[in-house]
Amino acid sequence: MKILVIEDEAALKDSIVAYLKQEGYMCDEATDYRSALLKTASHTYACVVVDLTLPGGSGLNIVRSLKENHTDTGIIIISAKNALDDKITGLEVGADDYLTKPFHLSELNARLKSVLRRRNFNGQKVLRVGEVEVQPEAAEASVAGKPLTLTRKEYELLLYFVSNRNRVLTKESIAEYLWGDHIEMLDSLDFVYTHIKNLRRKIIEAGGQDYIQTVYGLGYKFMSP
């Protein structure tokens, strides 16, 4: 599956590409408007991650041209512009998602997976790690065929873990994924701990293994066997 990362900041682009390559994607890169347009015109990508402010032109125009020529391609805008109207414009033009900088790579990964699922598998793809299965479109999860009763947040947490399996997820990134902007004001990350404890318990009770590993000092990891 080929992904195009359009970002003029080389350091950031390299991080994204490195992260996605570890995820098993094939990655293409572009650092300016012209080369980005050329690449989107000559290749078909499963998803394009595009920055809005690019040397030589606006990322919005790339989104527009993609919407005209490659309607199957998923589009995620990453931008430092966090104004509401910028977001609305981006989504109206046809982007599937909008992330403001700075973002967590794990979150970009989770959103990318969600866009790809919607685009390519008609939402029917089942994510599987060991005995754990997640059906994103139905918002259901099961362990060894037994359905799990999860709260909305627990389900989202599981999806986030499964999308980023074998990676360290920090408490901050988990909290932000689950609560968005609300976490700005909430001082304690104990909520994350509570949710993880509950999720872990439910999976084990349903007969699954303990996949959630605490990484000392950093966060959590969902290990695939």
Next chain:
Amino acid sequence: MRVLTKTSLYYLLVSLVVFAVGGTVFYLTLREEIYDEVDDQLFTDKENIIAYIRQYDRLPNVTSGISEAIHVKQADPANLVMEQLKDTLIFSSYDEEFIPFRQLTFTAYRQGQPYEYTIYKSIMDFEDLTESTVLAMVWIFLLLLVGLVFVNYYTNKYTWRHFYDTLAKIKGYTLSQHQPLALRKSNTREFEELNQVLQSMTGKIHSDFLNLKEFTENVSHEIQTPLAIVSSKLELFMQSENITEEQALLLSDMYGALNRLARLNKSLILLTRIENREFSVEEQVPLHRLLQEQLAHLQEIIAMRGLELQQEELEEVYLHMSSGLADVLLQNLLNNAIKHNKPGGSIKVLLNSQKLCIRNTGDAPQDQPEKLFGRFQTGHDAVGSLGIGLALVKKICDLYGHIPKYNYTNGEHSLCIYFTK
């Protein structure tokens, strides 16, 4: 009071004074003249009568045609009136009213005997004359007055029209409109100068505003991008194997601090954007619905904190504002109520057409309440609090003219926003 009304009133006042003083002086002068004339005639009569008596040694039968009557009586030698002028009223049977007369009394000798003569002259004709003169004068003055006021009003109105035009345009001027002020040319020098000053002033403000906006946007981009780079590098770093516990803690601290910085930057940018009035997208925002959404979203956090949520009142309220800012407002108020609460405490929410109140239990504030809405003011030691949430609330309220009020009673913090429709 409008300047037009004011000048007109002054005009009227001055005219009235001039009219009153002028009229009085005119009347007095006229009166003086008339008396003078009548007296002259009376003295002429006296001369004639004395001359007649001297010549014929008797009273003239017919008056000389000037005096209306002559009264003669024998005078008391001990009490002689040599010459006396005075006003008197005599009843006229024809007009059936008292008529003002001027009388001259004098003594003349005839055959060695003193006789007191009194001659009268009507001054009614002259009174009539005065009356009609004054009347005519009043009319002239009135007409002049009306004319002057009228002319003054309309010429002023014509001259000041550019001023009012300018005033209206300045009233309607907002910085976020992306057009410089266009004022109509005036041939009055003062107004033209005023227009030029205003135009250059607003032009300057406008360009400063654009610069500031540009600066904000640049800063936002310039800071967010390096933050994103560092954050992503750290995340990659964390994925690497063989991190010692010591390193893990260092990494975690760095990551936490970085996230805090990112959030702070985001809030400051938002604050600046509100101050710059960049949120022009306005609509009728269903505040009750937004509040319900936020409450649903926060339900879990509230429950986890062991707090009790009480919805005292939730009326349908529509406010004319940007929905994004309405969200920020509610979010900050609710987060504030959750954060500064004690275990097992409560949050009370009330929304009606007058106000939105969010009350929470908590420790008494250490700072002066009025400082609470400033930047970087944290009520009490809430770890990780940026102290910018209520500053945002205040800014948003200021933008739409709502009034935020805080008070602390009976162990309850109460933050209310009074709507001004």
